[in-house]
Amino acid sequence: MENEKILIFKGVTLHESDREILSNPSYISDEIIQFYFRYLMHTYEKDDILFVSPTVSFMLANSTDSEGIKHSAESLKLREKNLIFFTVNNTINNEEISTTTTDDKQEGTHWSLLVYYRPFHMFIHHDSIRGTNLSNAIHLCKIVKGFVSDDDDDDLVILTRPAKIRKKNRQEFTAALDKVEDEAVLTDWLFTPQQENWYDCGLYVMKIAAVICEWYVTLSEGEKELKEGMGMWSDVMHDKVEKVYVENQMRADILEFVDLLMENADEEDLS
Numbered sequence: 001m002e003n004e005k006i007l008i009f010k011g012v013t014l015h016e017s018d019r020e021i022l023s024n025p026s027y028i029s030d031e032i033i034q035f036y037f038r039y040l041m042h043t044y045e046k047d048d049i050l051f052v053s054p055t056v057s058f059m060l061a062n063s064t065d066s067e068g069i070k071h072s073a074e075s076l077k078l079r080e081k082n083l084i085f086f087t088v089n090n091t092i093n094n095e096e097i098s099t100t101t102t103d104d105k106q107e108g109t110h111w112s113l114l115v116y117y118r119p120f121h122m123f124i125h126h127d128s129i130r131g132t133n134l135s136n137a138i139h140l141c142k143i144v145k146g147f148v149s150d151d152d153d154d155d156l157v158i159l160t161r162p163a164k165i166r167k168k169n170r171q172e173f174t175a176a177l178d179k180v181e182d183e184a185v186l187t188d189w190l191f192t193p194q195q196e197n198w199y200d201c202g203l204y205v206m207k208i209a210a211v212i213c214e215w216y217v218t219l220s221e222g223e224k225e226l227k228e229g230m231g232m233w234s235d236v237m238h239d240k241v242e243k244v245y246v247e248n249q250m251r252a253d254i255l256e257f258v259d260l261l262m263e264n265a266d267e268e269d270l271s
Contacts (some may be wrong), residue, residue: 006019019049032254033054033111054111060073060143079148083211089113123141124233128205129195145184149184166201203251208241215236
């Protein structure tokens, strides 16, 4: 059966299979994540925010073509952005992203979110199954950090963000961050909400990205430079990434939005 196009939204194409994914408890496709990223991009319309598509994120992490990586990274104009979202996928298939299952074997079973925040020259990794994609995130960091800034050093400082929001923990983390001078920093954010099932990781990626965007656009220019702001980052994770919503309602809300767009779409656009 042909996997028919059902919607083209701001240049992103969804197919019938994507609608089926949103209708059932299953892995979120890269097309759905890209659709949601495009929705966020047009919702906030900030020139200093960039959502790198899952396909491009995967290519940057897995391509063996150094010139191709350089061309793709430079075309994104990463150095002009303050807040950059990458997806991380643990697929072992170098041809394409796969989040399908065959019997009990799973390939590309997990999505996580890697965020670059320029004011601190920091990469923040949000993984809803802690530790699963850390090595993949580190690998992607090392590839792109020379394109987000003039940092061509191979060093990558890895800091662990305390799992609990406590004043002492915040102070210790900020102090450790202050000791880092010009090196890129990667922190595996231990306070990232953890999923209860095996298939909603893509929903957490999308919800966390939305919450961070909302947080960022409310900051004043001065607040963006404060390292104490990372405590606020923890607060919004705690307050606005609600497990009950993500795992029980978010999929249906996205499906409802897709159906609404389909009702108002021009059929000629799908031909």
